[in-house]
Amino acid sequence: MTDHDLEIDELMDGDELTDKQKKIIVSAIESFAEKGFSATSTSEIAKKAGVAEGTIFRHYKTKKDLLLAIVAPVMAKFVAPFIIKDLQKVLHQDYEHFEDFLTAMLLNRRDFLVKNLSTVKILVQEIPFHPELKELFKEHIALKVYAQFIKLVEHYQAKGQIMDIPAYSVFRMTFSTIFGYLIARYMILPEADWDDEAETERTIQFIMHGLAGPNHSKK
Template identity: 85%
Template sequence: MSDHDLKIDELIDGEDLTEKQRKIIISAIESFAEKGFSATSTSEIAKKAGVAEGTIFRHYKTKKDLLLAIVAPMMAKFVAPFFIKDLKKVLDQDYENVEDFLRAMLENRREFLIKNLATVKILVQEIPFHPELKDLFKEHIALKVYALFEKLVEHYQEKDQIIQIPAYSVFRMIFSSIFGYLIARYMIMPEADWDDEAETERTIQFIMHGLAGPNSSKK
């Protein structure tokens, strides 16, 4: 079994699944991540899982139900807890300067993305097209992360290191810049000749030039 298989197996570990269901779920994760939900047929999933196509429909009424069967536990049991736990590691550190925090945040999210590339790819690809996935994302990740992040923004605004704008605007600007870079780097153009150190620094400086308060450069 490959490292990739082991990571997927960890995702469904503890679920009340038959052996055939486990094979279907693993096959669907790999197929959805590689080809996308719409371009993947249940017959392809069945063939890869080594089961009859009818077996899929005995357990999942539709292909959408199969997608939700993957994403729901992924959010509730795997992605969300680790996301919140990892983020707290960054937020709980007393970084004196917002720039140090941004650098730690970017590297923290880079590590997370590399370890969970297949499952994150499914989320990025499918969230815009499925309201149910948007609701799951809001419930398990967005609202919890924002509550933590808002406190950090207020902390740096009190130190005059971030300009006095609403926390949700700071959240949007930072996360769109960081995740925009990471998604391009690891999902859209992974084959490009990336200079990760330089791109990290450019991303941080781009954010800092837009958000820097009067004391942001004080060490």
């Protein structure tokens, strides 16, 4: 079994895939990530997978169905399980401070991103162009994660660790900052000279304290 097989098995947890399906998915991930969905043909995917083009359509009715089969598990696994699972840790005081929770979340999702970089890249570059992906995003991430995160925010607000602003604002600022860092680090400027430990700490501190310096005053 190859590394790709292991990654696909983990990503498609619960779905029994044939060897041909695995080859098709791996080839599609590589092609979509490299060239984009629109510029990739099913004949290219079939050739790379070493199968007949008709084999793809026996498993996936359209190229869009193949895209959704790849992206849906990423939607489901990228954020939601960690948030939902760790809500219980927060409520049972495993993360006494909001800052500790943020650090754990960032490191956990960074590991997932590195492991599934090509697939997440497809998600990021294709979601603006496919209503189906937007709906999946709302179903798997926006709605599930938002509901759980609101409970986290209220928990830490009650402890006086987060300012009293609407929870949806905390949600937006937190996730846009964390995923903005991860996308810049691994997709936009991976070749830059990153100090990952320092950058992680700066990202968390920015969420917690913003950019204002000690001499900042609003006139």
